[in-house]
Amino acid sequence: MKTIEKNRKKGLAAVVLAAGKGTRMRSSVAKILHPLCGLPLGAWPIEAARAAGAKPIVVVVGHQAEEAGLALSKAAPDARLSFAVQEEQLGTGHAVMCARREIEASKAGRVLILCGDVPCLTGSTLSRLARAGEKADIALLTFEPAEPGRYGRIVRDERGRVTGIVEAADATAAQKKIREVNAGIYCMGTGFLLRALDGLTDDNAQGELYLTDLVELASKEGGKVTAVSAEEEEVQGVNDRVDLARAAKMLRARINDKLMRGGVSFEDPSATYVDAGVKIGADSMIAAGAHLIGETRLGTGVEIGPCAVVQNSHLQAGAVIKAHSVLDSATVEAGASVGPFARLRPGTVIGRKASVGNFVEVKNARLGEGAKSGHLTYLGDADIGPKANIGAGTITCNYDGKDKFRTKIGRGCFIGSNSALVAPVSIGKNGYVAAGSTITQDIPEGALGVARGRQRNIEGWTSRTKAKKISRPTPGPSRPARRKRRRS
Helix, strand or coil, rough: CCHHHHHHHHEEEEEEEEECCCHHCCCCHHHHHHHECCEECHHHHHHHHHHCCCCCCEEEEEEEHHHHHHHHCCCHCCCCEEEEEECCCCHHHHHHCCCCCHHHHHHHCCCCCECCCCCCCCCHHHHHHHHEEEEEEEEEEEECCCCCCCCCEEEECCCCCEEEEEEHHCCCCCCHHHHEEEEEEEEHHHHHHEEEEEEEECCCCCCCCCCHHHHHHHHHHCCCCEECCCCCHHHHCCCCCHHHHHHHHHHHHHHHHHHHHHHCCCHHHHHHCCCCEEEEECCCCCCCCEEECCEEECCCCEEEECHHHHHHHECCCCCCCCCEEEEECECCCCCCCCCCCCCECCCCCEEECCCCEEEEEEEEEEEEECCCEEEEEEEECCCEEECCECCCCCEEEEEEEEECEEEEEECCCCCCCCCCEEEEEEEECCCCCCCEEEECEEEECCCCCCCCCCCCCCCCCCCHHHHCCCCCCCCCCCCCCCCCCCCC
16 A cells, blocks of 8 residues: 555556557558548547556557657657657557656656557547556556457456456457457556566566556466456547547547537538638638648638638638638738639638639739739639739739749739739739730829720721632542652
8 A cells, every 4th residue: 555655646648559560551651640530540549548648658669669759749749758669569568668768857747558450449539557556566448348359458366456468369268258458558656567567477378568468467476456347439449540540530529529619510520621720710610622732821700612622821800711722831820711613722811801702813912901802713822902903814924944933012003814924023002904914014193004005996897708718619638649750
């Protein structure tokens, strides 16, 4: 009891086992790095450990260790992460041994041990496990799957106390009938764990150091082992891409449920894809098929149309994104409208109550308040003043094959349809551009720029052309070409 009391007082650390390659993923990318609802797979259990209050969190990496360290550190900036390397995968017990130095340095009384491929595990379940670990040498998560198959069986004595875990490969026929199985997630007293690791052996069918053997060791020493039940779907590991898709569906449902309870409406939550890092204000409406990706932020009352894709973009209150529009690293200010079928590329700012219509592409450009570009236009590297109106077919010619240049369009300007503005060029306040012009020089304030070929009307051209066609003789059958004699 003295040891347990020390464990309770000294806090909680976590070890996440993430060294495996994941061969069943059939991928050149390590399993824990596969994307899952906006985060790497391995970031999800890290977040669960952080939510349970664990600090520090030690991640044991192996395959693609450097890439894993960088990706997980970026994905979980609020977690106190440190990394230990397992060069050769010799079992779960060996993986924890690789983190021994970090565990000792943490000075925590208890250690959560979990796998990096269990993304649906929640912080609340880990908190239950951690509380159970305050009064036991080992607390472990168990569940009863429909098919126990490959899982380690929980062995209990006649009084119902946990006495060991038998791996499926080592289980007898009788033990294989046990329904309660090990989830591979533990909370152990640090003192017990560090001492007991030295007693592990590889005398088993796999020739590995099993962490599960510590349960039997604790039982033989008279220590207390507590089982905490969990739902099967929460502790399911990801072994292949089928499992990954199943986990993504579950996590999407959690994300969307939380948003709906916060005041966001979804036309069809099951057909809407929202990443974990997305923030959405109350009274927003998200249509079916929409994808909200990365660090996207939506204010209150935003409307997202069917099949729109919004990535790393900020949309202010009342913004409307219509069907099939694609936004990447753009800002849409309050009351502005985009789409349908519009594309906003990085660096774009659509000002308050401005509108961008169908088949308009905007790149690294700003449209001022109330500016309009209704359709069929490319606006790249441009500053467009308030109340300006950009006609259909307008192009800002921003690239000369070597360098990019900006176009400046002043307040209240009117750009006629099918105009080409060859940057660098500036159009002053209330300036006009005649339709079909190619503008290569600045237009002063209030002036009209015309740059097109002068129209010439040819009287009677149609009738004369028709008459020529009628009087033209009908060609006869073609004769074979005569072959020229070759002179000797």
